[in-house]
Amino acid sequence: MVACEPTPQLLRRLDTRTVVITPQAPLSEVPNLGRFEGRIRQGGELAVTFKTGEAGVEQVLTAVRDAGVAIKDLSTEDPDLEDVFMALTYDAAEVA
Numbered sequence: 307m308v309a310c311e312p313t314p315q316l317l318r319r320l321d322t323r324t325v326v327i328t329p330q331a332p333l334s335e336v337p338n339l340g341r342f343e344g345r346i347r348q349g350g351e352l353a354v355t356f357k358t359g360e361a362g363v364e365q366v367l368t369a370v371r372d373a374g375v376a377i378k379d380l381s382t383e384d385p386d387l388e389d390v391f392m393a394l395t396y397d398a399a400e401v402a
Contacts, residue, residue, distance in 0.1 A: 324355040324383040325366045330376035337373035
């Protein structure tokens with residue numbers, strides 16, 4: 307057993323959020339986003355995950371705009387219980 311906490315408390319353990327951007331024009335590769343790392347999703351969206359304690363959505367959007375990406379639409383995603391499970395079990399495997 308790695309953690310036994312109520313769901314909201316478990317979700318707060320992950321200090322991450324993902325900004326999902328639908329660009330105006332399809333991207334052939336991940337643009338240089340400075341300190342942020344992005345990945346292209348199957349539908350052509352650009353997903354940028356960041357630590358909420360270190361940056362905010364506005365900083366991510368600035369990096370995307372500075373990289374020359376025109377934004378058609380965007381949404382944000384918070385971690386879910388599967389993400390928490392993966393993080394906790396990965397961290398526990400590192401310690402063992």
